[in-house]
């Protein structure tokens with residue numbers, strides 16, 4: 167199982183080939199460059215300065231989906247199932263059949279390639295999922311990015327209890343030596359979802375597993391004293407195969423914070 171994620175994350179080294187608009191890839195997150203206020207140096211244990219993410223949400227929580235033609239029905243179904251999990255957490259809907267320029271395009275990636283644009287990008291929204299990425303957990307993680315969520319293990323806050331450094335220590339020597347891998351562990355502050363909105367959550371679908379981007383197999387992060395037990399939850403939901411274990415309670419809270427409470431049950435039951 168760990169191999170799948172390692173391969174999946176390695177695959178995300180395949181960066182977006184599009185020249186426009188300018189993007190920055192950090193781990194499996196593809197940011198519109200203009201959504202990042204760069205502070206300090208990405209991919210280092212910066213002593214000062216933080217990168218801020220100031221992205222945009224999807225209007226009315228509607229994700230217009232356009233599947234590439236080579237994506238079969240089984241994969242379309244699992245993608246929509248992952249999206250339904252988010253729909254039960256916030257006022258979010260995945261709808262097929264919109265014009266391409268407005269849509270989130272879902273493409274087959276290279277083997278192991280899983281990545282997604284973060285938040286709403288005008289005219290360019292894409293998820294790439296290669297072999298090994300078509301699991302409910304990984305798709306839910308990528309959809310979290312599409313909705314505007316950044317990695318939990320990158321969380322930065324002026325409030326020490328809400329900052330990732332209170333919970334994990336990054337083992338920089340164990341992380342692959344390339345900017346995409348190391349950028350997945352830089353501290354970032356989201357202006358879209360303030361850190362005060364939710365407590366730190368090892369069980370979040372947006373938290374990496376400690377083998378992610380590891381070189382040599384050593385853990386890329388370790389728990390700080392007192393958090394060893396919670397640490398075991400890191401990245402576990404990536405292997406969840408049922409909607410009920412996919413999103414943590416705080417993932418659901420984040421979805422409702424960004425998009426409002428889920429639509430009435432009568433709407434989803436139609």
Ligand SMILES: [Zn+2]
Pocket residue numbers: 193194195307311317
């Ligand atoms: Zn990610």
